[in-house]
Amino acid sequence: MTGGIFSIFIVAIFIENFVLNQILGICPFVGVSNKIDSAVGMGLAVTFVMVLAGAVTWSIQEFFLVPFRLEYLQTLSFILVIAALVQFVEMVIKKTVPTLYQALGVYLPLITTNCAVLGVALLNVRKNYSLVESAVNSLGGGLGFFFALILMAGIRERLEVADTPVAMRGAPITFITAGLMAIAFYGFAGLV
């Protein structure tokens, strides 16, 4: 059992990394990876939303949608959950860490439309995970996003001072970097 949960965790972080393997949540990945500070904040916010969303959506699926045979409302109700959670997180961050709120800017409310969050909720259901497994998978997914974001931010901070060809500066070199990172993460395939 514990081995199963641990493998879910590792798979979610490395092998099925949401950003680099499943290509979900690219918008904040490119948008907020300018500085490590804001990347950490964004990563933590997304992880928090993911874990809560994973648990709450699992409960909704298990206790409401399946008994009443309303599975077709999955997407709608999951998005409702995620939107409410993001709103909640936004309020908390605005109150507690105003500087982080400033740094995240428009990307904070955009977690609502971060498909990685909806993705993790839907994948939990598709894979028939239990509550604990769902939570662990969500946590792994969130941490995977967190790591990808931090790695990217670290690389981009160095790229700032690197002698990049003019035509490659900005978005192009970022996309190339992201692609190379995705290839590197393929190396984890077969780990579990």
Added chain:
Amino acid sequence: MAIISAILLMGLLGFVFGAILSYASQRFSVTVDPRIETAISLLPGANCGGCGFPGCAGLATAIVEKGVPIATCPVISAANRAKLAIALGMADTGGATPKAATVMCAGLPAEEYRKFEYTGIRDCQAAILVSNGPWLCPHRCVGLGSCEKACQFGAITMGPDSLPVIDREKCTACGKCVRACPKNIIKLTDQAKKVHVKCNSPEKGPDVRKVCKVGCIGCGLCAKVCAYDAIIIENNLARINYEKCVECGACVAKCPQKTIHLLGKPGFKGQKAVIDEPACVGCTLCFKVCKFQAVKGGTPKEKHQIIPEKCVGCGACVVKCPKKCITLKPNE
């Protein structure tokens, strides 16, 4: 039955989350400086970015917290600027001189100046990637309306000559079109100034002539005729110093290429001062003010006359005449 349970469930979920959020919004409420709210409500709200801050809210915060002058917003109306200055207890420094975008190109759409027919993406930036645009002149307006798309205020329309027409009343000088233009032919100039060199080509005269009928060839006639030293030739291109220009139109009349335009007066051929002799008292003021020795007279009480060959129609005497007996007549 299924629909009722669906409605009930979604309603319940919505209610629960709404309740949690309304509680949280009170628990985690942040008091925003009400002055920022006022500033946001009085700023135009177009979020055009002309001020250099991220949107109107960004400028509002900067005005309140960092004391950035209100006039940083190029778009705000005078009434709102005054209101905001009172609300914030700041001095109304007045607006900067209102500016407007001006297209520094008047290239004719004639087929002989077209390099090839461009049928790609209707975007100037895309078009110049193909052999630097579809026109022979490398500096001509591409004419696909990237500036028109960039303008949030509906001040730019594409005219008949593949050139944008700017509504100088609607233009707020936010500078979006200036950045959108890949040929850099849109410049922000004082809104009131009407004389412009409608060319941006630094090529040598013969090269300009080959690709355009109305491009500046850098002949320097305008610089010579200008009595106010307001025109200099730089890189084969006449450039107007708007601070010195009095819009007399002498250069407009002189320009052999018709590159210099007087806005609002197409086909302007220059003008000449005419003195209404019975009313003239011979005060010699016009004689003294004329920079071209185009006024006859000079001894007091002697009625003045204009020498048409020398007059360039700058209008300096018209302003000076105490009897208001000098008028400007357009040339035939």
